[in-house]
Amino acid sequence: MFPIENYHFAESIKDAVEALAADEKARIIAGGTDVLVRLHGGNTDYGHLVDINGLRELKEITIDGEGNICIGSLATFTEIMEHELIQKYVPVIAESLATIGGPQVRNCGTMGGNICNGAVSADSACAALIHEFELVVESPEGERTESINGFHTGPGRTILQKGDLLKYFRIRPENYIGFSASYYKYAMRGAMDIATIGSGAAVKMNGDIIKTLKIAFTVAAPTPVRCRNAERAMENKTVSEENLQAMADAIEEDVRPRTSWRASREFRLHLIRTLAKRVVRQAVENQGGAL
């Protein structure tokens, strides 16, 4: 038996936000791939649910006249991966989501839930960071926009407040046009496993020179993390082994991996240095760049 005491099926975004604000204990359920696992384990933190699955507008994936790509928080991983806009303009999102769980999880789980649960290992987080997602949130005070940079505040924690509902992610054109990107998840199994380390990079080239690099990791710090020192180390540089090595050295300033039953701190650091070079090389190759 799931310890559910209260269940509210939201009829509109306003209704959902009001229900969340009215009940101190109320929490959103989207795909339920985290929430139901916790309830199944007897966790009573999710005993009061606001179900947003009736809000079809939260499933939309669109591009507006200014080139902003919007991904509804309730779109499932499969819906996002298979969408032509994602495949055409931001394929690294599809590449990342394809590494999540198995087909059942990808058919239910949402990117909204994957980011809002604050998981350090979330496979959508690197793509969100390197494409600088904006998060459009509805709250009792109205709509506001948050940046993915600083959205995660600690393991399982985000800046979201009581009554907040993430409506959609927005990717501005300057954060994807001209970029090519790559994601690599190191896990102990090829499927149905959480990342030991997740790594993503996006590059914009000028000939053989990296004009802009954005690189991000999961499970490398208490939150998913952008690696600014590594980025600066590669900017306006060619993709030589020497420059990649200097970037791998610089990245140690950006990360704070820890030892867990999955891997030691030292092994994670080795993975971070190795994968940083791998994802940058792959992103450059994806842009047709020579190595």
Ligand SMILES: Cc1cc2nc3c(=O)[nH]c(=O)nc-3n(C[C@@H](O)[C@@H](O)[C@H](O)COP(=O)(O)OP(=O)(O)OC[C@H]3O[C@@H](n4cnc5c(N)ncnc54)[C@H](O)[C@@H]3O)c2cc1C
């Ligand atoms: C077998 C299995 C394998 C998995 N493998 C992976 C994996 O390889 N990689 C990976 O990254 N994850 C993995 N996951 C976890 C992944 O499925 C979840 O993190 C999923 O993305 C959560 O989305 P959901 O829609 O199911 O969220 P839910 O479980 O419904 O909610 C998750 C949290 O987000 C909040 N929330 C949801 N939507 C919103 C919103 N719109 N606004 C505000 N808050 C919201 C909820 O209140 C809750 O706190 C796995 C899960 C399972 C069960």
